[in-house]
Amino acid sequence: MVETAGGGPGDGAAEVLDRPLPDGVRKRVVQIVSDGFGGLTLTELPAQLRQYARFAPNRRAKFAGNAMAAALETDPLFRRRIGEKFREAQPELAGALDSGSPPPAADPLDVAAAAYVLRPAGWVKLVTAAGEEAQRADAERADEESRAELERLREELARAREQTRAETERLRTELEAARKEAESLHRKLRAALSDVKRGEAALRKAQGEMEAVRAEGHAQVSAAESETRRLKARLGEAEAALEATRKAAREGRSVEDMRVRLLLDTVLDAAQGLRRELALPPVSVRPAETVDAVEPGRMSPKDIAARALSEHDPAILDQLLALPQAHLVVDGYNVTKTGYPQMPLEKQRLRLLGQLSQLAAQTGAEVTCVFDGAELAAPVLLAPPRGVRVLFSKPGVTADELIRQLVRAEPPGRPVIVASTDREVADGVARAGARPVASAVLLKRLS
Numbered sequence: 001m002v003e004t005a006g007g008g009p010g011d012g013a014a015e016v017l018d019r020p021l022p023d024g025v026r027k028r029v030v031q032i033v034s035d036g037f038g039g040l041t042l043t044e045l046p047a048q049l050r051q052y053a054r055f056a057p058n059r060r061a062k063f064a065g066n067a068m069a070a071a072l073e074t075d076p077l078f079r080r081r082i083g084e085k086f087r088e089a090q091p092e093l094a095g096a097l098d099s100g101s102p103p104p105a106a107d108p109l110d111v112a113a114a115a116y117v118l119r120p121a122g123w124v125k126l127v128t129a130a131g132e133e134a135q136r137a138d139a140e141r142a143d144e145e146s147r148a149e150l151e152r153l154r155e156e157l158a159r160a161r162e163q164t165r166a167e168t169e170r171l172r173t174e175l176e177a178a179r180k181e182a183e184s185l186h187r188k189l190r191a192a193l194s195d196v197k198r199g200e201a202a203l204r205k206a207q208g209e210m211e212a213v214r215a216e217g218h219a220q221v222s223a224a225e226s227e228t229r230r231l232k233a234r235l236g237e238a239e240a241a242l243e244a245t246r247k248a249a250r251e252g253r254s255v256e257d258m259r260v261r262l263l264l265d266t267v268l269d270a271a272q273g274l275r276r277e278l279a280l281p282p283v284s285v286r287p288a289e290t291v292d293a294v295e296p297g298r299m300s301p302k303d304i305a306a307r308a309l310s311e312h313d314p315a316i317l318d319q320l321l322a323l324p325q326a327h328l329v330v331d332g333y334n335v336t337k338t339g340y341p342q343m344p345l346e347k348q349r350l351r352l353l354g355q356l357s358q359l360a361a362q363t364g365a366e367v368t369c370v371f372d373g374a375e376l377a378a379p380v381l382l383a384p385p386r387g388v389r390v391l392f393s394k395p396g397v398t399a400d401e402l403i404r405q406l407v408r409a410e411p412p413g414r415p416v417i418v419a420s421t422d423r424e425v426a427d428g429v430a431r432a433g434a435r436p437v438a439s440a441v442l443l444k445r446l447s
Contacts, residue, residue, distance in 0.1 A: 021116065022135070025127060026069060028113030033068040034061040036085030046071045046078050072117070083118045094118060102126065108137075259411040262325065266414050269324030314445035317437055321363040323415040329406055329434070330356060330442065331399060331420035332371040338421055338439040353385050355446040360387030368406060372399040400425045407432040 021029070034057045037045075042053055049071055052064040060068075072079050087094040093110070096102050097120045102111045108129070115123035310316075320326060336348035343351070353369060360367040366389075373392035384390040393402045403418060407429045410416050416434040419442040420426060426436035 021069075021127070022112070024109045024138075025112045025116065028109050029072065029116050030061050030065040030069055032086055032113055032117055033072055033082050034058075034064075035089065036082040037068070039085045039088075040081060044078075044081055046075050049078075079117065079119070086114065086117055090114070097123075097126075263411040263413055266325040266411075273324050312438065312441055312444075314441055317417070317441055317445045318363070320415065320417045320435060320437070321359075321365040326363075326365040326415045326417065327410065328359075328365050328367045329403055329416065329418045329429075330367070330369045331403060331418070331422060331425060331439070332369045333399065334420045334422055334425075335439040335442055339443045349382070353388055353390065356388045357385035359446060370399050370402050370406070373397075400428075404428050404432065407434045410434075 037049070037052070037060060038057065042050055045053060048067055049064060052060050052067070055063065072082065083094075093103070093106065093114050096106075097111070097115055097118055100121065102115075112127045112129070115126040321328060330352070332349065332352060333345075336343075336345075336352050340348060340351065349371065356367050356369055359365075367387060368389040368391060370391050370393070373394060382390065391402060391406075393399045400422060403420070403425055407416055407418065410433075412433060416429070417437055418425065418429040418434050419437045419439055420429075421439040430436055
């Protein structure tokens with residue numbers, strides 16, 4: 001029998017498997033080779049398998065399975081050596097295969113794998129039958145698994161249907177409750193909308209009535225305000241006319257009285273001054289004393305002519321200010337810009353007013369200083385010095401015009417001296433009866 005399995009006449013070496021080795025059979029074949037692999041020496045192994053000689057059986061079956069299956073198929077000597085190792089390991093199964101009657105209780109896959117390695121007569125039929133049996137067993141197992149899976153799926157489907165039925169019933173109940181609640185809310189909403197519409201209509205009506213009342217009230221208020229403004233305007237005009245009448249009457253009396261009194265004082269002072277100047281004796285004048293002649297010790301007409309002063313001599317200003325009730329009117333900026341134009345306007349004013357205060361104290365004359373108000377950027381905070389009246393012209397009125405107004409306000413006969421270099425001012429005041437003096441003369445007198 002061994003000889004027959006080794007390749008003698010009548011064995012199954014000439015048989016050929018016409019289909020791929022079934023998967024289960026192949027795994028058992030690889031396991032048989034792996035088990036017999038360790039009993040061979042290194043020289044007994046095919047060259048391509050020698051590298052796996054030191055591997056453990058399980059690891060060898062995992063990594064060298066394909067190589068061992070190929071060597072078993074293509075190398076008869078290697079296959080015979082593995083078959084001998086298998087005969088030693090399982091002599092009963094090997095003997096049954098050699099006799100052509102495998103044990104009925106043996107696993108078909110083990111029988112097919114042993115037949116594939118030992119190659120007894122009819123091994124192809126054994127391998128094919130084992131493959132078919134394995135396929136049938138796999139099919140039955142798969143069918144059983146499929147039936148079990150189908151039953152499980154049916155049970156899950158039944159549970160899912162029951163849950164779906166219960167969930168549907170619950171949702172239907174909730175939907176019905178929600179529908180009833182929605183209908184109730186719709187009814188309440190319609191009632192609320194009706195109330196809102198009625199309220200809006202009432203509000204619009206009230207707003208219309210209120211607008212009408214407001215418009216009527218505005219009209220009445222506007223009419224009353226217009227009437228009030230008209231009456232206030234008429235009252236203001238009447239009060240202004242009355243005040244103007246009173247002021248005119250009051251100013252007319254006061255101005256005229258002041259002018260007459262001032263003129264009277266001027267005449268009296270002039271008479272007293274003339275008496276002092278002439279040194280009239282208390283006795284009456286003799287006719288002989290009226291004859292013009294030069295007495296011993298008195299000045300001749302030549303001597304009097306020699307005493308005449310130049311009009312640029314500051315002594316002329318002293319003589320004019322020595323006249324009774326003399327009034328000096330100064331064109332402020334004309335004097336300061338003639339004497340010290342490089343200084344700021346504020347310092348110009350302060351310097352001139354300080355000098356005029358000293359002049360007023362020395363001469364006792366009335367002093368009025370006039371500045372042009374058009375050059376002011378803001379109201380001037382200025383305390384007028386003692387003895388000096390400080391005036392600024394109003395908007396639209398020049399300082400020259402204010403000076404002419406002051407001269408015209410004086411009564412005829414009062415000595416008024418105007419200090420200004422402006423030729424137009426000098427000519428104007430001269431025509432009004434005042435005595436013009438150049439600004440340079442006043443500056444010389446002040447210095």
